[in-house]
Amino acid sequence: MDVLIYLVPMALLLGLTGLAAFMWSLKNGQYDDVQGAALRVLSDDDVRK
Amino acid sequence: MTETLDLSIYVKRQDDGTSHLDLAIEGIDCAACIDEIEGGLCRLPGVVEARLNYTNHRLAVEWRDGELSPAAVVEELHRLGYRAHPFQSRLVEEEETRRAKWLLKCLAVAGFASMNIMLLAVSVWSGNVTDITPEIRDFFHWLAALIALPAVAYAGQPFFQSAMGALRNGRTNMDVPIVIGILLALGMSVVETINSAEHTYFDSVVMLLFFLLCGRYLDQAMRRKTRAVAGNLAAYRAEVAHRIEDNGEVVLVPTAALKTGNRVLVRPGERIAVDGVVISGSSEIDESLVTGETAHRAVRAESQVYAGSMNYNGTLTLRVTASGKGTLLDEVERLLENAAAAKSRYVQLADRVAKVYAPVVHTAAVLTAIAWISSGASVHDSLIIAISVLIITCPCALALAVPVVQVVASGALFRAGVFLNAGDAFERLAKVDTIVFDKTGTLTLPTMSVVNVGDLEPALLQAASRLALSSHHPLAAAVAQMAQDRRPYDAAVEEPGQGVRAIVGEVEMRLGSPVFCDAEGVAKEAAEADPTASAIAFSWGDQRAVLLVRQALRPDAIAVVTELRQRGFDCRILSGDRPEAVAPIAAALGITMWNGGCKPAEKIEALEALKGEGRKVLMVGDGLNDAPALAAAHVSLSPISAADLTQAQADAVFLGDRLKPVQETIEISRRAHSLMRQNLGIALVYNLIAVPLAFFGYVTPLVAALAMSGSSTLVTLNALRARGRTPAAPAEQTNPADAVPAPQGA
Numbered sequence: 001m002d003v004l005i006y007l008v009p010m011a012l013l014l015g016l017t018g019l020a021a022f023m024w025s026l027k028n029g030q031y032d033d034v035q036g037a038a039l040r041v042l043s044d045d046d047v048r049k
Numbered sequence: 050m051t052e053t054l055d056l057s058i059y060v061k062r063q064d065d066g067t068s069h070l071d072l073a074i075e076g077i078d079c080a081a082c083i084d085e086i087e088g089g090l091c092r093l094p095g096v097v098e099a100r101l102n103y104t105n106h107r108l109a110v111e112w113r114d115g116e117l118s119p120a121a122v123v124e125e126l127h128r129l130g131y132r133a134h135p136f137q138s139r140l141v142e143e144e145e146t147r148r149a150k151w152l153l154k155c156l157a158v159a160g161f162a163s164m165n166i167m168l169l170a171v172s173v174w175s176g177n178v179t180d181i182t183p184e185i186r187d188f189f190h191w192l193a194a195l196i197a198l199p200a201v202a203y204a205g206q207p208f209f210q211s212a213m214g215a216l217r218n219g220r221t222n223m224d225v226p227i228v229i230g231i232l233l234a235l236g237m238s239v240v241e242t243i244n245s246a247e248h249t250y251f252d253s254v255v256m257l258l259f260f261l262l263c264g265r266y267l268d269q270a271m272r273r274k275t276r277a278v279a280g281n282l283a284a285y286r287a288e289v290a291h292r293i294e295d296n297g298e299v300v301l302v303p304t305a306a307l308k309t310g311n312r313v314l315v316r317p318g319e320r321i322a323v324d325g326v327v328i329s330g331s332s333e334i335d336e337s338l339v340t341g342e343t344a345h346r347a348v349r350a351e352s353q354v355y356a357g358s359m360n361y362n363g364t365l366t367l368r369v370t371a372s373g374k375g376t377l378l379d380e381v382e383r384l385l386e387n388a389a390a391a392k393s394r395y396v397q398l399a400d401r402v403a404k405v406y407a408p409v410v411h412t413a414a415v416l417t418a419i420a421w422i423s424s425g426a427s428v429h430d431s432l433i434i435a436i437s438v439l440i441i442t443c444p445c446a447l448a449l450a451v452p453v454v455q456v457v458a459s460g461a462l463f464r465a466g467v468f469l470n471a472g473d474a475f476e477r478l479a480k481v482d483t484i485v486f487d488k489t490g491t492l493t494l495p496t497m498s499v500v501n502v503g504d505l506e507p508a509l510l511q512a513a514s515r516l517a518l519s520s521h522h523p524l525a526a527a528v529a530q531m532a533q534d535r536r537p538y539d540a541a542v543e544e545p546g547q548g549v550r551a552i553v554g555e556v557e558m559r560l561g562s563p564v565f566c567d568a569e570g571v572a573k574e575a576a577e578a579d580p581t582a583s584a585i586a587f588s589w590g591d592q593r594a595v596l597l598v599r600q601a602l603r604p605d606a607i608a609v610v611t612e613l614r615q616r617g618f619d620c621r622i623l624s625g626d627r628p629e630a631v632a633p634i635a636a637a638l639g640i641t642m643w644n645g646g647c648k649p650a651e652k653i654e655a656l657e658a659l660k661g662e663g664r665k666v667l668m669v670g671d672g673l674n675d676a677p678a679l680a681a682a683h684v685s686l687s688p689i690s691a692a693d694l695t696q697a698q699a700d701a702v703f704l705g706d707r708l709k710p711v712q713e714t715i716e717i718s719r720r721a722h723s724l725m726r727q728n729l730g731i732a733l734v735y736n737l738i739a740v741p742l743a744f745f746g747y748v749t750p751l752v753a754a755l756a757m758s759g760s761s762t763l764v765t766l767n768a769l770r771a772r773g774r775t776p777a778a779p780a781e782q783t784n785p786a787d788a789v790p791a792p793q794g795a
Contacts, residue, residue, distance in 0.1 A: 004185070008192065012165060019161040026153060036103030039080035 054289060056119035058306040059135035063111075067097055070119050072108045073284035074101070075132040082131070089129045093117060105277040107136060134284040135303060142276045149269045155204040156262040162200030163255040166193045167754075170252035174751050183245060190242040193251040201235060204258050207265060223403040223448045226410060227261065230443030237436045250440055253753045257445050260761045264449045267456045268472075275459065275468045279702070282689060288322040291315070293366065304356075307369050315365045317545070318521035321358045325367035326351060332363030335523070339673045339692065341489040341625030343581070343600065355673065357692055359523050362546055384649050384677035385698070397473045398725060399451040406444060414438045417744050430746075438743040441753055442736055446760035450728035453768035458721035461772050465713045466704035467686075474700035477684040478715055479722030480665045484613060485656065485682070487670035488624035488631055492610075492638070493600040494706060495671070495690040497527035500582060501575070501597045509594045512553070513587040516541060516560045520549045524585055525560065527598045548586075556590045568593040581630050602637065609708040610638045618715075619664070623652050625674045652678040669711055671695060686711055721771050728764045735760040 025031070061069040074086070083101050086108065090099035095116025101108045110122050119135070126133040169189045176186060208231070212224040231254055238249040292302045293312040304322045307313065312328065315321050321334065331349040336342055338357040345361060348354055354367065414435045421431035459469050469475075486492050502510065514532035517525040519541035538558070541551035548561010559565060563572035566586035575584050575595040582597040614620055621642040624631045628645030635643040644655060656678055659666050668675070668682035671691035679685035679698040687699035696702050703710035739756050742748055748756075 004188075011168070012192075012196075015161055015165050019157060022157050023154065026150060026157075031153075033102040033104045036083060036101065039083060039103060042080060043084050 054120050054123065055300050055302045055306070056123070056135050058303065059137060060119050062114065066114050067111045068114050068117075068119075070110050070122060071136045071138065072110065072123070072126070072133040073136040073281040074106050074108050074126070075134070075285055076130060077101075077103070077106050085129060086126065086131065089125060090122065093121065093125055096122075106281060108133065132285075134281075134287055136280070136284040137305065139280055139283075142273075142280050145269065145273045145276055149266070149273050152207060152262060152266045152269055155207060156259070156266050158200050159204040159255055159259040159262050162196050162204070163252070163259045165196055166252045166255055169193045170750065170754075177247060186247070187242070187245045190238075190245075190249050190251075193249065194239055194242050197235065197238075197251040197255055200255055201231065201258060204255075204262060205231060208258075208261070220400075221403055221407050222400050223406075223444055226403070226407045226442075226444055227257075227448060229407075229411070230439050231257065233436050234440045234443070237433065241433070248750050250437075250750050250753065253440055253750060253757060256754060257443055257757060260445055260758070261448055264452045264456075268452045271456045271459050271463075272472070275463060278463075279468050282704075283693075286689075288320065290322040309369055311369045313367045313369060315360045315367060316521070317360060317362050317364060318523050318526070319360050321354050321356060321360055321365075321367070323356050323367070323369050324354070325369045326353055328366045328368050330363050330365040332365050333361040335359040335361060337489045337600065337626070338495060338671070338690070341487060341672045341674055343489060343626050343630055357673070361523060381649055381673055381676055381694070384653060385680055387677075397451070398476050398729070399448075402447065402729060403444075406447065410439065410442045410444075413442070413740060413744075420744075421746075434743070434746045437746075437748045437753070438740060441739045441743045441748050441756060443757075444732070445757050446732040446735055446764045447729065449761055449764050449768075450732050451725050453765050454721050454725045454728060454771050457768050457771040458717055458724075461717050462701070462714060465710055465717065467701050467710045467714050468703075469701045470697075471700045474684055475718045475721045476725070477665070477700070478667065478718035481618070481667040481684060481715060483619040483621065483659055483664040484667045484669065484711075485621045485623050485659070485678075486610075487668075487672060487675050487678075488622055488634055489600060489626055490671040490690060491669050491675075491688060492606050492622070492634060492708070493602055495688070496600070497524060497583075497598050498601045499528055499531055499596050499598055500579070500601055501595075502531070505594055505596065509587065509589065509592060510596075512558060512589055513560055513594065513596060516549055516551055516558055516587075519543060519551065520560065522548075522561075524583055524598050525549070528560070528585060528596055557588075559588045560585065562586065563595070566593070568595060571595050581633065602634065603706055603708045605707045605709050607638055609712050610640065613712060613715075614639065623647050623655055623678070625649075625652075625672060649674045649677050653681045656681050667715070686714060717771070724768060724771050728767055731764055731767065732760065735763075 030037075056070070059070055063069055076082075077086075080103075083103055086101050087099045090096050090110060093112075095112045097111045097113060099108065099110045112122075123133045123135075169192055173181065173186055173189050205228070208224045208228050211222065212228040215222040215225060234250045234254045238251050238254070241249050288304050289301050290304050290307060291299050291314040292307060293299055293314055299314055307323055313323060313325060317332070327348055327350050329350055331347070333345040333347050334354060335345050336355065336358045338359075339355045348365070353370075354365075417438045418431045418435035421434055422428060426434075455472060455475060458475060462469060499510075510531060511533060514528050514530070515534050515536070516538055517528035518532055518535065518537040520529070520543055538551040538553055541549050543549045544561070544565070547565040548559055550557060550559040550561075552558070563569045563584065563586040566588040568586035568588055571593045572584045572586050572595050575597060579597055582599040585596045585598055587594045587596060610620055619642070620638070620640050622631060622635055622638075622640055622644070624643070624645050625647055626645055631643055631645035635641070644651075647655070652675070656666055656668065660683070665683045668679050668685045669687065670679055670685070671688050673692045673695060675687070676692070676695040676698045679687060679695060685699045686701050686703060687695050689696075689702055689704050691699070691702070701714060703714070735756070739748070742752070
């Protein structure tokens with residue numbers, strides 16, 4: 001069961017990374033316009049420029 | 050529009066040399082709008098960024114200082130086919146957004162903790178029945194404690210704060226037993242971890258928090274969505290006024306830019322946008338949206354006028370006074386204070402349950418401990434069992450029972466075009482048995498319309514309405530609505546105070562007062578037939594016609610009121626308008642109990658009398674004079690066209706020209722209320738099963754986790770029924786009266 005010594009911290013670290021990513025995206029305003037984001041992906045504004 | 054609107058008060062100058070403007074946009078309906086608006090604005094010189102928020106229909110524009118006027122942005126949007134209204138985010142809304150973000154953070158932390166702890170807990174549960182070593186179990190328990198303690202300290206804050214707030218005011222709410230349960234379970238688990246025991250409850254605690262936070266967040270999100278739409282509607286309605294500058298120049302500004310003491314010019318046919326005192330000029334004004342009185346009032350210098358009045362025939366110069374200074378406003382404010390003080394705080398269903406629930410549960414836990422100690426168990430074991438009673442009864446399902454129904458039901462109301470101001474309005478709406486309507490602007494439409502369309506020759510009506518497009522008179526606006534051809538006649542001349550005339554095909558057309566059109570005879574006949582409507586005469590060569598204009602009933606008013614009466618609601622009218630104007634409306638709706646000429650205080654008296662009879666009154670009203678009555682009633686509704694002060698007093702606001710939302714609101718509320726009670730019933734049954742199990746010591750952490758998530762899911766699923774209509778509900782049947790166009794007026 002020695003494997004737990006690095007498996008458990010690794011699992012926790014992965015979880016924490018997910019949490020940190022979520023907190024970042026929240027702070028960055030990624031959820032301010034949920035419906036708009038779904039539609040913007042379809043527009044080809046990159047092609048025009 | 051040749052005048053440009055001065056929007057400078059909405060522009061925010063930023064440190065980096067750019068200006069920022071927030072706009073609420075009307076007319077967004079598809080994904081292409083995003084590109085069209087942002088692309089269109091970015092082509093304007095000086096625009097640095099334009100970003101449209103598709104969710105709440107708001108646009109943020111930034112441009113380099115001095116290179117662009119804000120009015121140019123609005124005009125460009127208008128050219129693209131969108132109406133833009135400058136928008137100032139309100140404090141309440143910002144507060145809600147901040148709180149929603151905070152709840153989401155708490156939710157994320159609780160979610161992270163519950164997933165990781167469940168991972169450890171499941172390993173321990175399966176290990177306990179197989180071959181886990183005590184060392185590894187302890188290691189897992191310590192790890193769980195390490196995650197749970199900081200997570201609860203962070204994610205539990207909404208509950209800790211609310212419970213502390215309630216206790217400080219000497220009340221209890223549902224959060225008090227929740228906090229006690231959480232803290233005891235956490236404390237016990239730590240002690241058990243130190244003692245290397247088999248069971249800890251870390252997983253139950255964080256899972257409980259996670260479920261409860263889900264409920265809170267959804268509630269907050271729904272409220273936020275409603276506030277955002279309400280904020281946009283307020284921006285759409287925001288009015289403009291002509292301000293007279295010190296140098297005599299007249300500029301068009303939003304009313305938000307007006308200060309006390311400013312001078313404002315009001316031309317004939319314009320709506321007065323502010324409260325003020327007339328400095329010069331005289332006119333007749335229509336105050337029906339303020340007082341409900343449809344007869345016009347003559348004003349001259351020193352007269353007080355109120356925002357929302359329509360100026361009829363003369364140009365007025367006003368001095369803006371601070372709101373609350375007018376005689377009517379003073380009275381309304383004073384009555385409002387009294388009404389708010391007299392209204393005992395309604396105790397919400399959930400709080401009433403919490404009041405009983407908390408002592409019962411805590412007594413049960415104490416009894417459990419005493420029973421086990423007296424039957425010879427060790428103090429430690431007895432305490433553990435007593436605490437497990439508290440954990441299992443921790444009102445997870447109970448705390449979700451009411452809020453989740455509220456979320457789903459306010460979503461249903463939102464789709465029906467009704468916005469709730471007060472969260473507890475459902476419970477009060479569900480108990481309503483008497484509905485009191487205001488007349489002007491509530492049963493009738495806030496705008497004027499032609500009521501004798503059926504009696505007129507279609508060709509004459511079309512010609513008259515097309516001619517009316519050239520007039521500024523408010524009554525002509527009602528006629529102009531009927532025009533199918535929206536192009537005004539060339540060379541139409543408006544004769545102030547008389548009417549408009551134009552030569553069409555060498556024949557003269559006139560629209561205006563009966564004398565102006567030489568149609569006194571016809572007008573007299575029409576006036577005798579319907580003395581309360583205003584008559585507009587029309588002449589075309591030697592043809593004569595008279596159009597009767599007045600505020601017509603809302604298109605479905607008769608159907609809705611009839612339906613409500615059939616369902617056993619006692620419908621009444623309390624109007625500020627003259628009795629002879631109320632009588633025909635009451636007759637058309639079949640309402641026998643009505644009062645006209647009511648002052649605000651008399652409306653309150655009438656409501657108090659109804660209350661004295663033990664009735665629960667729903668007041669539906671829109672005028673400034675209705676505000677105190679709305680506050681005094683058991684529950685209140687107002688149309689979106691209502692005065693701001695009035696809307697603030699109403700428990701809910703409905704959109705559109707129809708009266709149907711009133712009926713739907715009551716139906717949805719009744720369904721929501723019965724679901725709330727069902728949910729509380731489910732939670733009760735759950736406790737009746739769970740408490741004896743816990744009492745006899747059968748509750749392990751696994752059982753607690755299953756029971757809690759099971760009951761919460763059940764309650765949530767039941768709440769979802771508030772959105773759809775049950776097939777048994779007669780609301781789906783189309784009312785046959787709907788098919789027949791309701792007669793307008795009376």
